Amino acid sequence: MKKLVYLLISLVIFSCSTEDNFEETPESVLTKSAIPTKNSEPVSLVKAWTASGSYRGYTSYSRKFTVKVADLDFDKSVSIFHEKIDGSWEEIPLSYSFDIDDQNEVWTGAYNHGGYGVSRIYADQFVVKYEVSGNTYWDNNNGTNYSISNNEGYFLADANANVSVDTDYDSLFYVPYYDQNSLNVTVDVRNLAPNKEVGVVYTTDGWQTQGYFTLDFRRYWYNGPSFYIQSPNEFGIERWSGTTRIDKSANNVEYVVVYKVNGQEYWDNNYGKNFTVSK
Incomplete structure (x- = not known):
């Protein structure tokens, strides 16, 4: 409930929505990982x-x-x-x-x-x-x-990790005004160049179809009235977030995030497990 309250406050201050664009699922969405899964250190x-x-x-x-x-x-x-x-x-x-x-x-x-x-x-x-x-x-x-x-x-902390989802601020909930669900995702990226795109690839049917929407850069981020940060921060990390509307019948959404910059793509797919959010 606390996460939802913070998120609703953020959505009042910053609003963003895009239309769904469904197509066949690319194989790379299911297999890429932005962070190595093996670690030689304890x-x-x-x-x-x-x-x-x-x-x-x-x-x-x-x-x-x-x-x-x-x-x-x-x-x-x-x-x-x-x-x-x-x-x-x-x-x-x-x-x-x-x-x-x-x-x-x-x-x-x-x-x-x-x-x-x-x-x-x-x-x-x-x-x-x-x-x-x-x-x-x-x-x-x-x-x-x-x-x-x-x-x-x-x-x-990992110099090779250039994108990271903050699951404390992802959510899926019904919006009566639109009679649709709202999917909300928040991501942090390393500022590698001024021109970049941060997007979310998601599915509601086990990757039979997929949607995509882009996130917006947040110069200031409010996690409710008591928390405030700005980006990029001292470490060159920027906060991006956004929302899209999907059918109200969807109770679960699976998603991954892609960060496109300098002709490269960096993915956060939760160590190959993908992220899941439910109503």
């Missing part, structure tokens, strides 16, 4: 997000993390070891999300802190901690630690 940060803001005295702070680990044993723990404002360090536990393949897993987690008169708890620096089979592995950004300030949006 643990690596995939991406991290920070945002903060204040509205009528209510202050909010948000951080979230995505980490990839090698599946070295069943019993394991993954966390973010984060510096606090007072100089101490604290663990933010992550939770198992899904298997990439039979060798690697994705773990995710978030920190949210808000209220009237609250202060910032976490500073900029953090590292990733992975404990398994009596061993501890670290991703500390090659000894320099990761550092992301208080209101940056996304940092894509």
Whole structure:
């Protein structure tokens, strides 16, 4: 429900819709992956997000993390070891999300802190901690630690990852005014050149047919009144989002994202699993 409220606020501020264009599904949509599925390191940060803001005295702070680990044993723990404002360090536990393949897993987690008169708890620096089979592995950004300030949006840690879907802001819901469903997708891309296109390829019938719509660049992004970021950010990451209308009978949509720039295509298909959103 919270995700839907944030998304509706965003749609009021930024509106975008395109018509469906169905055709046969290209084979590349089902097989391309923007991010390698094999990882020679035991643990690596995939991406991290920070945002903060204040509205009528209510202050909010948000951080979230995505980490990839090698599946070295069943019993394991993954966390973010984060510096606090007072100089101490604290663990933010992550939770198992899904298997990439039979060798690697994705773990995710978030920190949210808000209220009237609250202060910032976490500073900029953090590292990733992975404990398994009596061993501890670290991703500390090659000894320099990761550092992301208080209101940056996304940092894509993998230099080869140029596009990433933010599933916290995808949704499918019925709009009575149009008597249709609205499909909404939000994506972050690395700013590789001024001229680019970011689009969504989707299906409602298991890829028997497909639709395509483009996303719009968001110079400013509001995730509700308490969260505000601008793009491109310090790391050269831009936020793109958009919506299209589909038949109201569709209860599930499967989709992937393509980023076209400099004559190249970069895909995020969720490690070959594609993304799914339901009403």
